[in-house]
Amino acid sequence: MTKAERALETRERILKAACEVIADIGFENVSMRKVAEHAGVSKALLHYHFDTREKLFAEAMTHSFAQTGTEAEVGGDGAPAAVVLARILRSMLPSDAELRQDWKLWQELWVRAQRDRTARHLAVDLYDQLHAWVGGAVERGIGTGEFTECDVAAVSTLVLALCDGLGIRLMLDDPRVDLATARSTIWRAIAPALGIGPDFPEL
CATH class of the missing domain: 1.10.10.60 (Homeodomain-like)
Known part of the structure; x- marks a missing residue:
């Protein structure tokens, strides 16, 4: 080495x-x-x-984000667009121990972003990357004819907002929201805009 x-x-x-x-x-x-x-x-x-601790925190957040994105970057295996999007959604919810750890980091970032300008800029930048990640999957689906033409930015914003809100409920172990409920709620909300069925795809 x-x-x-x-x-x-x-x-x-x-x-x-x-x-x-x-x-x-x-x-x-x-x-x-x-x-x-x-x-x-x-x-x-x-x-x-x-x-500094601050630089370490920023790098740790970026590292965590990159690892999650790498593991879910599966558009090259020929899977249908709906499956690719579903895989991305799966990675954006705290569905296993590793993703729950990622969510704890995000929660730390949210708190720091309220008081620290650098943390706020980092959070906005990471959200921009998430927005582009989801939007890219939607655009691929439109390009292949699997999704109908839609407002890609609006769909991406809706996905992020729902993942944040339902993800927090999952992190709290809220008995009213389990993982299946969160996934199906998000999917039913975006399915009409994409022109696809309301059931979350089998992965």
């Missing part, structure tokens, strides 16, 4: 550890020492890669 590869591997390990620690105890309780211990690196090495 080259020096550059070792540095990249260390950085990835630190970011993974930061995501786990922040999700576990909250950003306000996180110290660089705790992250370093969790990552199995020295505090000096951690500071070499990230000189």
